[in-house]
Amino acid sequence: MQHDFTIQTRGQGLYEFTHEVQAWVGASGLGNGLLTLFVCHTSCSLLVQENADPDVQRDLRAYFSRLVPPSSDPSMAYLRHTYEGPDDMPGHIKAAMMPVSLSLPVRSGALVLGTWQGIYLFEHRDAPHRRRVAGHMM
Amino acid sequence: MQHDFTIQTRGQGLYEFTHEVQAWVGASGLGNGLLTLFVCHTSCSLLVQENADPDVQRDLRAYFSRLVPPSSDPSMAYLRHTYEGPDDMPGHIKAAMMPVSLSLPVRSGALVLGTWQGIYLFEHRDAPHRRRVAGHMM
């Protein structure tokens, strides 16, 4: 079974879509199986992260924006791929450091997520984007 | 087929469980297929890494503890999610940078691991933890 998830972003940050994924898994009638998600873009990532304290999402964004500063930062002057703006190449770098695909076992019709785990799209661009995540289940 | 692996950790570092995975694959009687591992936590990771020289594991831990210092380090003063201790948020950050899921082809009943490849759980917390890795094979 295949399904596309659409996530509308509003600038850099994490966007949870665990409920959408769970709803699809539940509606599928699949007992045991495997879910795979793949994000069809090169400037955002997929994360499984803590979903209890919103500060985790804030801190993740703060950390990675320091680890990979905008190309307008003097420390990043060596970058060449900058024509879409200072968040362009840092977005590709972050997309190399964090997952483009995730695979999660499904058991008795539910994802094997831990108690505090949620599924997120991590947007690396400043402008709003409409992101597509391709889902596959078997 | 599904199976849970339990890994008891004793603080930060890499814990190999290649043999446990191989034993499960071997016992399954599966010829060709696909193995997926998913770690049900947000402060540890799954790695495929060199298993010949233990210094590789030591160096990996040393590198990542410098790249993501404890939140007690002045350079990390901007972090907010710190109530479980100075290793709390750094654990989530490392969990974002390293795999939460791995997929390995199985051929003729064996994992396609390279000669020097082992499967590890990378514990990011200081305290001992009992970690669950969900396995799926088909």
Next chain:
Amino acid sequence: MQHDFTIQTRGQGLYEFTHEVQAWVGASGLGNGLLTLFVCHTSCSLLVQENADPDVQRDLRAYFSRLVPPSSDPSMAYLRHTYEGPDDMPGHIKAAMMPVSLSLPVRSGALVLGTWQGIYLFEHRDAPHRRRVAGHMM
């Protein structure tokens, strides 16, 4: 279905093999399914990245060579696993930060890659290497 891809590298950098993967998927006659790639080495990675502007590949290499300098760099003097040269341990570190496996849905016989996405092997060693990527499709 299983297949090995061989990628001959000529030092650090990104090597695209999207066409080889697409050719295998196309020849398989598979309609809908899932493709998994796994790299059988601990000093190179698999990436899905932008394939329009070659500067992206250059910038990725430039960024990661700064984030993880050679062990000959004074800042890396704490590393011990150095006997294969200054690019040895940094190769393992980069291999921990970037994917060892990728999973991509296949729809109507084609990969669900976005418009600008290509599949790359990222070589982390200075010397040429013959790299093996194990492919699995179902």
